[in-house]
Amino acid sequence: MSAKDRFHDAVKTGLIKEGWEITHDPLYLDFDNTQVKVDLAGEKLIAAERNLEKIAVEVNSFIAPSTIYEFYLAVGQGLSYRIALGQQEPERQLYLAVPIFIYQEFLRLTLAQKTIQEAKLSIILYEPDEEEIVQWIS
């Protein structure tokens, strides 16, 4: 299993432990009849439901050599995915899943925090080895 797949599965397992049902893996987004090529950018979306809540989760592994490069990419993807999702399924909320160690090393720094606020992105922090969701930040 690739490192990327391992992180992807850790988020899925973490969500299931919290009572979510995985309904789509991957979730494909269509927009103006053009399928958003989430695969090309390397990060797939997971869709999950719990009671009346519906979410889509973009799993970011941050395994590339440059954390800031992956961060910029995740922010750009997050904006586009939210727009596409808003057209397709406006009731489903988008989250970016980020490993907890990336939060501690980079994401809690002011520039990253302000960028996330500016982009109005919601975040799930997860622990990849324990396969657990640590925190939801909306």
Place this chain on the structure above:
Amino acid sequence: MSAKDRFHDAVKTGLIKEGWEITHDPLYLDFDNTQVKVDLAGEKLIAAERNLEKIAVEVNSFIAPSTIYEFYLAVGQGLSYRIALGQQEPERQLYLAVPIFIYQEFLRLTLAQKTIQEAKLSIILYEPDEEEIVQWIS
């Protein structure tokens, strides 16, 4: 000269033709004492002035195989750079410079347009071979 440098120089020449003076190449951004590593992400900023106007220009070449991947990256960079610039030099306006052929192929599509609007990014379209600025979109 690398393809990336060629695009970078085309934007510079285009700005000079329009009466701008290039004041910094590259312009480095500092934020909370952490230099924003624009070099790591591969796109350098140019600073220019004309009369009382001051701009910073992030030159995007879109020479990577995946246009949408570069687009996501440019959007994420644009948000972070604008925040860092707002702290350092609030009077200087940020523009993303994009080759005109990328606009025609991709950037004018609805998903890209809506993402740019959501991110409130200003765009300069440039013609890389003619080394000319084609359009300013704020």
